[in-house]
Amino acid sequence: MRLGFVVSEMFIGLRRNLSMTVSVVLVTMVSLFFFGAGLLVQQQVSILKGDWYDRVQVSVFLCGEESLAQNCPEGAVTAAQRDAIRTQLTTSPLVAQVFYESQADAYENFRETADESLVANITADQLPESFRVRLTDPERYEEIRAQMLGVPGVEDVPDDRKVLGPLFSALDAATLVALGLAALMLVCTVLLVSTTIRLTAFSRRRETSIMRLVGASRLLIQLPFVLEGVVATLLGAALASGALWALVEYGLGRVGDRPDFTTRLVGTQEVLTQAMPLMFAVGFLLAVVASLISLRRWLRI
Amino acid sequence: MITFEHVSKAYGEGHRPALAEVTLQIDKGEFVFLVGPSGSGKSTFLRLVLKEEKSTGGTVEVAGRDVGRLRSWKVPALRRQIGVVFQDFRLLHDKTVFENVAFALQVLGKPRHVVAQTVPEVLALVGLEGKEKRRPHELSGGEQQRVAIARAFVNRPALLLADEPTGNLDPTTSVGIMKLLDRINRTGTTIVMATHDDDMVDQMRKRVVELRDGRVVRDEDRGVYGSNR
Ligand SMILES: Nc1ncnc2c1ncn2[C@@H]1O[C@H](COP(=O)(O)OP(=O)(O)OP(=O)(O)O)[C@@H](O)[C@H]1O
Numbered sequence: 374m375r376l377g378f379v380v381s382e383m384f385i386g387l388r389r390n391l392s393m394t395v396s397v398v399l400v401t402m403v404s405l406f407f408f409g410a411g412l413l414v415q416q417q418v419s420i421l422k423g424d425w426y427d428r429v430q431v432s433v434f435l436c437g438e439e440s441l442a443q444n445c446p447e448g449a450v451t452a453a454q455r456d457a458i459r460t461q462l463t464t465s466p467l468v469a470q471v472f473y474e475s476q477a478d479a480y481e482n483f484r485e486t487a488d489e490s491l492v493a494n495i496t497a498d499q500l501p502e503s504f505r506v507r508l509t510d511p512e513r514y515e516e517i518r519a520q521m522l523g524v525p526g527v528e529d530v531p532d533d534r535k536v537l538g539p540l541f542s543a544l545d546a547a548t549l550v551a552l553g554l555a556a557l558m559l560v561c562t563v564l565l566v567s568t569t570i571r572l573t574a575f576s577r578r579r580e581t582s583i584m585r586l587v588g589a590s591r592l593l594i595q596l597p598f599v600l601e602g603v604v605a606t607l608l609g610a611a612l613a614s615g616a617l618w619a620l621v622e623y624g625l626g627r628v629g630d631r632p633d634f635t636t637r638l639v640g641t642q643e644v645l646t647q648a649m650p651l652m653f654a655v656g657f658l659l660a661v662v663a664s665l666i667s668l669r670r671w672l673r674i
Numbered sequence: 675m676i677t678f679e680h681v682s683k684a685y686g687e688g689h690r691p692a693l694a695e696v697t698l699q700i701d702k703g704e705f706v707f708l709v710g711p712s713g714s715g716k717s718t719f720l721r722l723v724l725k726e727e728k729s730t731g732g733t734v735e736v737a738g739r740d741v742g743r744l745r746s747w748k749v750p751a752l753r754r755q756i757g758v759v760f761q762d763f764r765l766l767h768d769k770t771v772f773e774n775v776a777f778a779l780q781v782l783g784k785p786r787h788v789v790a791q792t793v794p795e796v797l798a799l800v801g802l803e804g805k806e807k808r809r810p811h812e813l814s815g816g817e818q819q820r821v822a823i824a825r826a827f828v829n830r831p832a833l834l835l836a837d838e839p840t841g842n843l844d845p846t847t848s849v850g851i852m853k854l855l856d857r858i859n860r861t862g863t864t865i866v867m868a869t870h871d872d873d874m875v876d877q878m879r880k881r882v883v884e885l886r887d888g889r890v891v892r893d894e895d896r897g898v899y900g901s902n903r
């Protein structure tokens with residue numbers, strides 16, 4: 374009976390302030406949409422990082438006739454040195470797989486990827502032979518690099534990640550901006566919800582004063598207001614989740630279906646498992662915080 | 675039922691106290707008129723009993739509880755033992771007569787069948803049979819006050835406070851309300867009624883407590899409204 378009473382009072386309140394309820398729902402929806410989008414961007418960045426790190430191979434270039442003297446004082450790599458390097462790589466716990474690329478292989482690859490005019494000026498002798506190494510843990514790139522750099526017959530172990538670094542920091546910045554915007558919007562939402570609750574409390578001061586007189590507990594007096602906020606923000610969270618899902622499914626989905634696009638994009642699963650639970654939790658928390666702010670001062674016994 | 679000992683109340687630093695050193699005892703089952711000029715502290719007295727305000731000195735005891743020391747979460751339990759009626763009725767305009775009275779029970783979590791049984795009983799007691807479905811604006815002032823009394827009494831409180839309940843009513847209607855309050859008093863409910871209605875007080879011949887500038891200046895059994903007019 375008492376629960377039914379609280380719920381019916383709550384719906385009376387929601388209906389009576391319909392325009393306020395709608396504005397709370399919409400603002401919550403927009404801010405939680407931003408928040409969810411920020412989460413998905415973050416998720417996408419980590420997928421990308423994973424993908425690219427997986428693809429990164431460490432290239433151990435060996436000394437050739439044309440190599441710089443400072444790294445290769447003894448000239449081109451000898452067969453013994455090459456075997457020693459191969460053994461060191463294959464026995465290292467950091468290494469998952471080792472491919473050998475001879476000068477001829479390198480020339481083939483070069484011919485396939487580079488410009489005609491360039492290819493004409495280059496002979497196989499001028500390209501270095503190398504070991505291409507796949508790591509067990511791509512994060513431990515620096516360790517293998519440090520181990521191999523001083524070994525006789527190794528000319529260089531270039532750091533490919535220097536290329537990816539700026540890209541990743543740009544993506545990280547984008548994530549931060551999205552989440553920062555979301556935080557700003559969430560602050561607005563808290564303020565709006567608390568103002569709404571305050572107005573509702575004011576418009577229903579007659580009911581609440583009568584409730585106090587007949588001895589209703591503080592919880593019973595305040596609960597309908599809190600519930601109103603919670604219901605409105607959860608409705609906003611539901612709408613935001615729906616919008617986000619539609620965007621991912623029909624917007625990103627179309628891009629991801631193109632055959633030349635190999636990186637996996639965030640999809641329905643991420644929306645369901647990563648974004649939505651947090652969006653609902655944040656929406657709920659937001660309503661509770663806003664209610665506490667406004668009720669503490671306005672609805673005392 | 676109510677014990678005031680050296681109770682003072684000032685509504686702010688430097689204000690003239692609304693109540694000053696009031697010592698008073700009201701026993702179970704009594705009917706007490708609280709009289710005095712405007713601003714003499716009658717409403718303040720009632721608010722202290724309800725713990726709507728906190729005294730600034732002395733002790734207030736209601737139904738055996740030290741109200742001044744009562745923790746805020748226990749205040750609702752105190753108020754459930756007290757019914758209150760005001761000059762302006764304080765009804766909910768968008769609820770029917772039945773719903774207005776039922777509100778007091780629902781708020782306390784009474785089950786539906788109790789509400790369905792108790793509300794018509796009380797409405798019959800205050801003489802409002804057949805008007806359950808009306809809304810407050812479809813009733814006369816006297817009938818609205820009967821609804822308010824029904825709401826105050828539906829929980830069978832041990833104490834009923836009335837702050838100028840006949841203040842907005844014509845004399846004939848006031849007599850009806852007065853008779854109703856008297857009838858409720860006869861069921862054993864203690865009643866404290868603040869009023870300016872001199873004819874009424876003179877007719878009823880109940881205990882009269884007169885306040886002036888926050889002090890008790892007269893306390894008579896079977897008294898009249900003005901002693902020195
Ligand atoms: N909330 C308040 N804040 C400040 N002063 C108040 C407040 N309520 C009452 N007072 C003052 O306290 C004094 C007593 O007021 P109270 O309302 O108790 O008088 P009253 O006897 O009920 O008067 P009336 O017959 O006009 O209803 C008055 O001087 C009034 O101005």
Ligand SMILES: [Mg+2]
Nearest residue numbers: 716717718837
């Ligand atoms: Mg008064």
